[in-house]
Amino acid sequence: MAEITFDRVSKRFGGQHAVRNLSLTVRDRELLTLVGPSGCGKSTTLNMLAGLEDPSEGLISIDGRVVNDVPSGARDIAMVFQSYALYPHMTVRQNIGFGLEVRRMPKAEIARRVDEAAKLLDIDHLLDRRPRQLSGGQRQRVALGRALTRNPKAFLLDEPLSNLDAQLRTQMRAELKLLFTRIEGTVVYVTHDQAEAMTLSDRLVVMRDGEVQQVGAPLDVYNNPINAFVARFLGSPAINLIPGRLDRAGDAPRFVANGLAVPLVGRLARLAADAPEADIILGIRPEDMLIAPPDGGIPVRVDVIEPMGSLNVLYASAGPTRLVVTAAPDVFPTPSSTVGLTLAPDKGHLFAADSERAF
Numbered sequence: 215m216a217e218i219t220f221d222r223v224s225k226r227f228g229g230q231h232a233v234r235n236l237s238l239t240v241r242d243r244e245l246l247t248l249v250g251p252s253g254c255g256k257s258t259t260l261n262m263l264a265g266l267e268d269p270s271e272g273l274i275s276i277d278g279r280v281v282n283d284v285p286s287g288a289r290d291i292a293m294v295f296q297s298y299a300l301y302p303h304m305t306v307r308q309n310i311g312f313g314l315e316v317r318r319m320p321k322a323e324i325a326r327r328v329d330e331a332a333k334l335l336d337i338d339h340l341l342d343r344r345p346r347q348l349s350g351g352q353r354q355r356v357a358l359g360r361a362l363t364r365n366p367k368a369f370l371l372d373e374p375l376s377n378l379d380a381q382l383r384t385q386m387r388a389e390l391k392l393l394f395t396r397i398e399g400t401v402v403y404v405t406h407d408q409a410e411a412m413t414l415s416d417r418l419v420v421m422r423d424g425e426v427q428q429v430g431a432p433l434d435v436y437n438n439p440i441n442a443f444v445a446r447f448l449g450s451p452a453i454n455l456i457p458g459r460l461d462r463a464g465d466a467p468r469f470v471a472n473g474l475a476v477p478l479v480g481r482l483a484r485l486a487a488d489a490p491e492a493d494i495i496l497g498i499r500p501e502d503m504l505i506a507p508p509d510g511g512i513p514v515r516v517d518v519i520e521p522m523g524s525l526n527v528l529y530a531s532a533g534p535t536r537l538v539v540t541a542a543p544d545v546f547p548t549p550s551s552t553v554g555l556t557l558a559p560d561k562g563h564l565f566a567a568d569s570e571r572a573f
């Protein structure tokens with residue numbers, strides 16, 4: 215398999231940067247996800263690695279060999295796109311084996327690889343069907359099968375699940391994870407879906423406007439976001455980001471926002487001690503707040519409750535400040551009532567108001 219390196223890679227279209235100064239190593243056998251909002255440069259990065267776009271600057275290497283001048287077909291990587299582009303007149307078997315036939319591989323070897331991939335993907339009973347006789351998820355697996363039979367150095371997948379409905383996406387997500395654990399391939403996966411990135415990846419790369427924001431294991435990045443953008447991008451419901459200021463006048467520091475005063479203890483007090491400015495943003499995840507009786511904690515008004523079955527999502531407000539809190543399914547305060555919120559110990563983040571960098 216393969217280690218992939220981007221060394222100060224940029225891509226400009228006209229005068230506009232699609233990718234700016236990207237330096238990144240994809241480790242051998244790792245599943246690395248590029249994640250970020252639409253237009254942040256994920257596909258452009260993948261296309262440069264695949265050889266479908268030339269970098270404007272910088273070097274791309276596979277296993278230590280610079281591939282900038284190696285044509286796409288000679289890079290020994292397989293790519294799966296969002297639109298699986300199956301041949302409608304060919305059977306599943308022919309679709310999966312087509313790339314190998316083009317390479318003039320012996321027929322017996324093609325049959326062996328097609329069977330192996332089909333078994334792995336649980337589509338071996340569908341080999342004689344045509345694409346239109348398959349469900350979306352099955353078509354997706356055929357496209358993956360085509361990539362798997364190539365036995366390439368690396369797999370590149372660009373939003374491979376985005377044509378599937380929500381339930382199938384979740385199911386395929388788990389299947390993909392299992393599949394790539396089994397084949398031990400180096401995988402670069404592109405998605406704008408934070409849940410997919412969180413659940414699938416060994417490491418993820420959060421991108422914004424063509425630039426890398428943060429690289430790390432999903433939970434490390436989730437728990438230690440480098441800035442408010444990363445904090446907001448990972449997690450659903452999203453983290454609460456409340457602009458306010460530090461009040462150090464009393465014995466203990468407080469965070470004060472419009473309609474809200476939060477005593478800072480533990481982790482937040484330590485972070486506050488490092489924050490040079492008074493203007494800050496408090497970041498607190500919906501799952502890091504607990505509902506207490508109104509006389510304990512920070513008083514907030516419950517506006518709306520969304521019962522999800524496994525949990526309740528509470529939309530609350532303190533004056534003009536709005537908060538989202540998740541609670542256990544049996545925590546069901548009356549709408550319009552006032553409850554008390556307490557912050558879970560050693561949770562929460564403080565960001566600079568101007569740069570949005572974490573303290």
Ligand SMILES: Nc1ncnc2c1ncn2[C@@H]1O[C@H](COP(=O)(O)OP(=O)(O)OP(=O)(O)O)[C@@H](O)[C@H]1O
Binds near residue numbers: 231232253257
């Ligand atoms: N061929 C092109 N010509 C000009 N601009 C382009 C071209 N391809 C991409 N761009 C621009 O480069 C930026 C990055 O595009 P890219 O396709 O890499 O984004 P993305 O992160 O994959 O987004 P999405 O999630 O919507 O697929 C965008 O601003 C896009 O408009």
Ligand SMILES: [Mg+2]
Binds near residue numbers: 256257258
């Ligand atoms: Mg894209």
